[in-house]
Amino acid sequence: MKNLIPLTELDRRMNRFRQIMDTQNPEWETVVIFNKLNLLYFTGSMPDGMLIIERNKEASLWVRRSYERTREESEFPDIKPMGSYRDAASSFKQLPREVYLETEFVPLAMFKRFQKHFPFEAFKPIDFQVAMTRAVKSPLELSFMEQAGANHQRVLEERVPELLREGITEADFAGKLFQVMVEEGHQGVARFGMFDTEIAVAQLGFGESSLYPTNFDGPGGNRGLNAAVPSLGSRDRKLKKGDLVFVDMGMGVNGYHSDKTMTYMFGKPLSEEIQKTHRQCVDIQNQVAEMLKPGNVPENIYETIMDGLSPEFQENFMGYGNRQVKFLGHGIGLTVDELPVLAQKFTAPLEENMVFAVEPKKGIEGVGMVGIENTFVVTPEGGRCITGDNPGLILVE
Structure with a gap:
């Protein structure tokens, strides 16, 4: 076998x-x-x-x-x-x-x-x-995660723009996305350690859908099909020119995951102010990645970043409205959500070859969730990204 x-x-x-x-x-x-x-x-x-x-x-x-x-x-x-x-x-x-x-x-x-x-x-x-x-991955485990990360990069940076067309519904987009994920090597299921949690394909949304309340403990949102299936995507919300498209998904190879979020501007660019907010999220990701070194403490990383943000930026940061989460990233491996977490009360120092998904995101009223997420391996030189370096807000015309 x-x-x-x-x-x-x-x-x-x-x-x-x-x-x-x-x-x-x-x-x-x-x-x-x-x-x-x-x-x-x-x-x-x-x-x-x-x-x-x-x-x-x-x-x-x-x-x-x-x-x-x-x-x-x-x-x-x-x-x-x-x-x-x-x-x-x-x-x-x-x-x-x-x-x-x-x-x-x-x-x-x-x-x-x-x-x-x-x-x-x-x-x-x-x-x-x-x-x-x-939490500490072996070379064999890292090889599976690196393969997942490479597949992830192809799906979100190269293939998703080909799927976006005016009038497609979120649900239909999710169906086409899943087919592409499997074509590119996804194992077909993304697993979570969080009790009683399931996401069929991805947490995705067009425009304001990515701010919609959800039971998932993360910064993003989505409408889903209905109360029984509050994931996947709406059959009614159709893609239109000027929409922000938000896709947050896990990819798996031989049991091991990578995690990545990518955003797109459909039909025309978003305003410079929105793009500036997004770029600040990317800068935060890069700052966190620089600190992903053995010996550094997750709580200190979290507090260093949060203390450096203005009160204005912290509003709707890491979740919209009263649904803000209290972390900047999380461990990942056989489940998408593993320990340790880049958050307060996690005081054990990082070890080499731990792996984290870093996901600074910010909700913007009437627009959606901007920001980014990539998967990083802890090394003496800082976090090594295994899911690609595209900064997001890809323009799809």
Whole structure:
């Protein structure tokens, strides 16, 4: 099977996780992981099952569906079939009294089913420790993200202008955009760690649609199809001359994402004042990128940028009206939204090969959301962009 994750890579990830656990939770004995993306990270496969990591033993992967597929696509050394949690529990001579779980993911019903057969007395979270394990990317992971970034650049900088024509609806544009994304190598789905979050293709909008309220925790907006599908794009809003076009989307290759936002001026340029505001957002992106060096602190980066902005510019910056978000960028990898975040309270220093999506944006009444977003790798020289350097507001005539 193509794209097998080598055992050496899986060992590196597991060893990093164990080191973080030993440092932050020196009393730990047993970790159980259920989330499919975390299973992919640690084992190279995404089965319905669980990974049991014991402090002084080799980890074991227990698979309900599909054991055959998992054996085919994973080099993880200890893969066992199970019909239920009972099967796994029966192999333990002594069941753990305390387990570490993904408390941000495990629903109560699953928790109770698991506890029925593993009657532990206490549990603690491992969400942060897993997130920080995943935060530093290996050369293999970076290669997938760089490929996604190159695909991303082609889609947004070269191919989207070919799709924009007067009278097309946002929904039809989204459909054509998805086809182009897949043609250019997109894996077909962009994943989010944020609970119960989905975006079908992109967060996109013509003109004022990009300011419309949404449940998504980001600076942009979109109308969507209706209340049941508040994403994709409106079937009624049609592109007209003079519109600002806003497209914010993730691209994936072999599970790993890049994130990029591009804006376009359809039919004629926007006013110089609007373009100046946009250019200031691009300048902010570049300032942040310069600070993406090992040892720098995300909170300090955020506060340095925000302290340098005028009160006037901060109005509708990073979100329109009362919907401003309190970050300038976020980690990215197997999900579009990973830790760390360029925000207050994130005080652990950056490490080389962390990856961030930096997205300074500003809403303009009656116009839409200007600004930019690109994906950067942390290096000693500052952030290295993997999604292209076009400043946005591309004129499409």
